[in-house]
Amino acid sequence: MRFLPEPSPSSHHPTRTGLLLVNLGTPDAPTASAVRRYLAEFLSDPRVVEIPRLVWLPILYGLVLTLRPRDAAARYASVWTSEGSPLLAWSRRQAEGLSRELSDRGLGVEVALAMRYGNPSLEAGIAALRENGCERILVLPLYPQYAASTTAAVSDAVGACLARLRNVPEIRYVRDFHADPGYIEAMAVRILDFWRDKGRGRKLVLSFHGLPKRSIALGDPYHQQCLETGRLLAERLSLYAEQVEVTFQSRFGAAEWLQPYTEPRLKELAKSGVSDVDVFCPGFVADCIETLEEIAVQGKEAFLLAGGRQLRYIDALNDSAAWMKALANLAERHMQGWITRPVARQPADAAHAAVLLQRKNDTTPATDQ
Numbered sequence: 001m002r003f004l005p006e007p008s009p010s011s012h013h014p015t016r017t018g019l020l021l022v023n024l025g026t027p028d029a030p031t032a033s034a035v036r037r038y039l040a041e042f043l044s045d046p047r048v049v050e051i052p053r054l055v056w057l058p059i060l061y062g063l064v065l066t067l068r069p070r071d072a073a074a075r076y077a078s079v080w081t082s083e084g085s086p087l088l089a090w091s092r093r094q095a096e097g098l099s100r101e102l103s104d105r106g107l108g109v110e111v112a113l114a115m116r117y118g119n120p121s122l123e124a125g126i127a128a129l130r131e132n133g134c135e136r137i138l139v140l141p142l143y144p145q146y147a148a149s150t151t152a153a154v155s156d157a158v159g160a161c162l163a164r165l166r167n168v169p170e171i172r173y174v175r176d177f178h179a180d181p182g183y184i185e186a187m188a189v190r191i192l193d194f195w196r197d198k199g200r201g202r203k204l205v206l207s208f209h210g211l212p213k214r215s216i217a218l219g220d221p222y223h224q225q226c227l228e229t230g231r232l233l234a235e236r237l238s239l240y241a242e243q244v245e246v247t248f249q250s251r252f253g254a255a256e257w258l259q260p261y262t263e264p265r266l267k268e269l270a271k272s273g274v275s276d277v278d279v280f281c282p283g284f285v286a287d288c289i290e291t292l293e294e295i296a297v298q299g300k301e302a303f304l305l306a307g308g309r310q311l312r313y314i315d316a317l318n319d320s321a322a323w324m325k326a327l328a329n330l331a332e333r334h335m336q337g338w339i340t341r342p343v344a345r346q347p348a349d350a351a352h353a354a355v356l357l358q359r360k361n362d363t364t365p366a367t368d369q
């Protein structure tokens with residue numbers, strides 16, 4: 001059959017709104033074979049590596065997928081948790097926290113989690129929402145800064161899923177939220193709480209995932225958005241220019257990527273006598289191998305070897321209360337005009353009814369950027 005079967009009529013609910021949270025994806029296990037499977041899907045996406053297929057695929061299969069998985073599996077194993085990959089474990093908690101927050105607000109929104117590469121798949125996420133009667137879906141990629149290699153890779157894949165359906169739902173996308181006040185505030189709370197409990201380093205390094213410089217030259221807004229996030233966060237924390245800096249980590253391949261590169265810059269700081277640094281990664285809303293291993297272990301080791309005294313990694317937003325609220329606000333704003341059915345309440349729950357009524361009458365204009 002050309003199109004997938006539609007959910008059975010018996011499972012049809014009244015029209016509902018669905019929210020699909022999407023993150024990058026992660027291997028199913030910290031083993032070379034699982035990492036190989038994951039990297040094969042990820043790195044063969046032309047959104048991620050923009051080299052002509054004829055040149056890239058022999059390098060990918062002949063070199064990258066034979067050399068990288070073993071080393072990467074060991075790195076994954078070092079951060080693996082009882083709930084699996086940290087990226088997946090935190091993303092699940094975010095989906096649960098967001099669902100709870102939205103239902104506490106009286107909004108009947110179905111939340112599903114999907115990964116762009118690997119599991120749980122986008123197909124499964126969209127299918128679960130449709131099974132639950134969602135004819136409208138807000139897709140929220142968990143990337144604060146837009147990059148074609150991440151954000152547009154999600155809309156490509158959602159489009160491919162929709163192309164297999166007969167009864168296509170209405171779709172909206174959150175493009176980015178790099179300057180969203182709730183996102184900035186949740187990061188500030190994270191960092192200020194850390195400083196209150198553990199004291200403050202001499203410098204705050206804000207390390208973002210890197211991107212090839214060529215992507216920026218071709219028009220990707222990622223670099224500008226990272227700098228803007230950094231500026232807004234530093235401003236909110238009342239930091240002087242010399243107390244904070246933006247760097248870029250996770251370089252992949254031989255091409256030039258955005259600079260300064262995090263690890264060499266950490267070494268330079270140590271050598272120049274900045275002995276205490278705190279590192280936060282605003283581009284990762286969930287802790288993952290890139291933060292827990294590349295920064296908190298490798299980055300720290302490099303900094304100490306270069307003569308630094310102390311490097312402290314500040315946890316990502318994960319499922320912090322301020323972030324769950326910010327995420328719910330962001331979702332609510334992007335779902336404006338889509339009737340979200342209030343969750344059924346006891347008639348005696350007068351206080352809640354009043355809140356619902358108040359929300360319904362709330363005409364505060366959207367503050368989207």
Ligand SMILES: C=CC1=C(C)c2cc3[nH]c(cc4nc(cc5[nH]c(cc1n2)c(C)c5CCC(=O)O)C(CCC(=O)O)=C4C)c(C)c3C=C
Nearest residue numbers: 024025026027048072087147149150209252283288289290
């Ligand atoms: C936060 C935004 C991200 C951008 C932009 C991004 C671009 C990008 N990444 C690679 C290559 C790799 N990334 C890897 C891991 C990884 N990347 C992101 C996010 C962004 N990537 C996350 C959240 C993760 C963690 C996944 C996890 O399982 O925890 C990896 C795999 C790890 C490794 O082998 O080192 C690779 C490879 C490219 C080429 C790219 C843009 C061109």
Ligand SMILES: [Fe+2]
Nearest residue numbers: 024209250290
């Ligand atoms: Fe990446």
Ligand SMILES: [Fe+2]
Nearest residue numbers: 250251290294
């Ligand atoms: Fe990395």
